[in-house]
Amino acid sequence: MVGKNTILKNIIFVVLLIILLTFVLLPFVTMLSSSFKPDNEQNTFPPQIMPENPTMEHYKGVLNPDIFPFLIYFKNSLLVAFLSAGIGIVISIFGSYSFARLEYTGRAAIQRGVLLVYMFGGVLLVIPLFQLITKLGLFDTRTSLIVTYVVQTLPVSLYMLGNYFRTVPESIEEAAIIDGCSRLEVIYRIVIPLSAPAIVSVFIYAFMIAWNEYLFASVFINSSQLRTLPLGLNQLFYTQHYVWGRMMAASILTAIPVIILFLSIERFITGGLTFGGVKE
Template structure:
């Protein structure tokens, strides 16, 4: 009886996993299928998942600057996302460490204030951020988006890194300080190497937020030379060059950096770094 129940539970689990995988992957298969179909086949009343006459023409059109300045938008998005994620990790590491390890007046109030800010929806911050950006003379610049994304993501960065830092044994840091290391050296020689999984998670999170944002980019950026990929895709939708195949091809190409970045840092998500450091 126990064996039968275990078998039923395993079958249910596998079915749920399969359903999750299909639900997640199927939209991407449809996008790839549409990107590889000619226009007439993509608009058939009865569509086929597998293209009957596959073509790479839509990808060539998207990469053609006369049709769609993909590389301009791609470069802008990558620069903004990478710089934002890098600053968020560096500043977040210092701030989170102060929350986790240092004792100073008002620390609790600052922590609660950071979490309180995160409770507000991003759309509520559009007007005050717009006024701040215009007053600072940053309107229609990449810096306006970098500052905005830092404001939006810093609370989560501080929260995630702070919680991870608290799991690192203080004995490691105390021993390093006794050996003559300064507090800054402790952070970058002890804490940071042991916190690579959390730092990588924060970097990916901030990068994805900045890469996929449409709302703030549409408010703060108006010139084509500074537009990001989400805004560029929206403009492609309203031009004479718009066809479903090109839209799907551009969408697939815009997802590549996030996939590549996750593949690169995936190895850092393995656990056991803290335990290994404690034994040493």
């Protein structure tokens, strides 16, 4: 028989879980609902979750280049996010492996020093980064954003991958080296395949940071043709075409790539590829 205390704990747990899910999902549900509501239903009271007369006009408006150049902003965000996340992953793999496996003077100091970047907020770094970007001739270019996002996400990426690399049994690497593999071959053939869940997680983290970032993009980008989606959504507020439904539709379209990316590679995260790497 299940005790009364256990039943009570389960009930409390379920209630708290429902409250948490409601708190987390309600903004997204509201955004999705508003994107399909006609203008005359946006401010009704009491508010309705399901629109009475669903419409696709807001999505058509967002995808209309004369109203909102969504595809241009989407391309810019996708290019910047993928390149910055990809470059950051390559640097993080080699940097993290050196922290986890190699012995050299000052390793501990460098490893701790990397995390010092996170002691400073983005607002404090905007001015010195702007001066550096300007002197390098990178102002109003995608390269300025890619470099900034790589630097911004690198400390956490190095920390996360370094900790994961330490869980990979050294005996596998030692056996590969005895068989004649170089360090680069060990990384490519052993460490990367066994660390795929961590690498994918770090890639998603770096991609999301770059995809949603607004502060640095608003300072470093001036041309309308180079704006990313966060800048484009902000600009939509100040146009004659601004309506709540259209803003919500643009926000939904902005969130879709991240959702698709996560769902498509979720199996790598949950696969636990290091399980069974060494047999007893």
